[in-house]
Amino acid sequence: MTQSRAYHHGDLRRALLDAAVEVMAESGPAALSLRDLARRAGVSHAAPAHHFGDKAGLLTALAAQGFALLAEALGNAGDELVDTGVAYVGFAVRHRAHFEVMFRPDLYRADDPEVVAARTRAGELLRTGVARRTGRGPDVDALAAWSIVHGFATLWLSGALPPRVGPDPEAAARTVISRLFP
Amino acid sequence: MTQSRAYHHGDLRRALLDAAVEVMAESGPAALSLRDLARRAGVSHAAPAHHFGDKAGLLTALAAQGFALLAEALGNAGDELVDTGVAYVGFAVRHRAHFEVMFRPDLYRADDPEVVAARTRAGELLRTGVARRTGRGPDVDALAAWSIVHGFATLWLSGALPPRVGPDPEAAARTVISRLFP
DNA sequence: ACTCTAACTTGCCATTGACAAGATAGCCCT
């Protein structure tokens, strides 16, 4: 996919987002620099501003993309509640950069319409995944399920978990989620 | 530890840390600037470097302080497992700035001896709190418990939780934790 | 009183985000 047409660049917007993901995946969100992204894309230092306005604009686009990807991942998950949870963790691990931005609203404009729409959709899918297996109050169940997968994903990404958890986050997540919903 | 004598400033190190907590509590970690902290403390822009070396040094000190505070909070919690979990969430909410730095190892030197010591101690207290109530494998229980409280705290801080969860994070956390360990 | 050292300052540089003004290329319309 992606461009081919090369005007001044062709598909700068996508190239910048891809570069941002790449940088953040290996160096964290703090290491992100618009000028660095521009250099990687081979354009001038002010080119990104045209597509995203400012840094927050770029991260807003990235967050929207992230919520859309999350919704897709949850939609493709199996029918069991556990599958939804594992998919959540899998998304966080596979799309680390997106995930880290999505839940840091001080970095972007969380009230952006596109973000709100994608986030809402992902939220619905998440709740649907839990609703299939409601033991107590569905609210409590949903909150507990979301908390446990989000916590596990966050801890995994931050490197805080001890080595004995093993190398496979999704397998470990499955075990932990099963503890909540046996 | 710590001095008190007031030379050029007296207690610059503490003043800078306090200012950093204040700034981050209202504007997030991204808004932190060493020069701004220096201005707030009424010293020159290079004064912070003497105490912390660089920005990562300041955040390292803050993380160590945070893990120590967490250990203290967990130590003061009640004997029940639920109490430990609620204390964890309470710490995150009450010491938001510390919490947000602690689990973002790309911002500081996670292998700093002081950080390692304080983190180890907090980890032990957390596992102790869970061990009192082991249903299945203690490892799985500990991981599930940590995940659920960490996830809830993180989601709360990021503002991602819907309003119907209510205004009191500790009360909501108690309900959620009870779902895991009834 | 003298020295010595930690604590702080002044000065500097490269990098960054943001803005303003200009250039360029493809498109549309006649």
Place this chain on the structure above:
DNA sequence: AGGGCTATCTTGTCAATGGCAAGTTAGAGT
């Protein structure tokens, strides 16, 4: 074919930041 139109990108500039180097000062130790 030609003439504008607009999105896209560039060049130039500014204030702010982190970090380094060299100098200064207060106060402790002797």
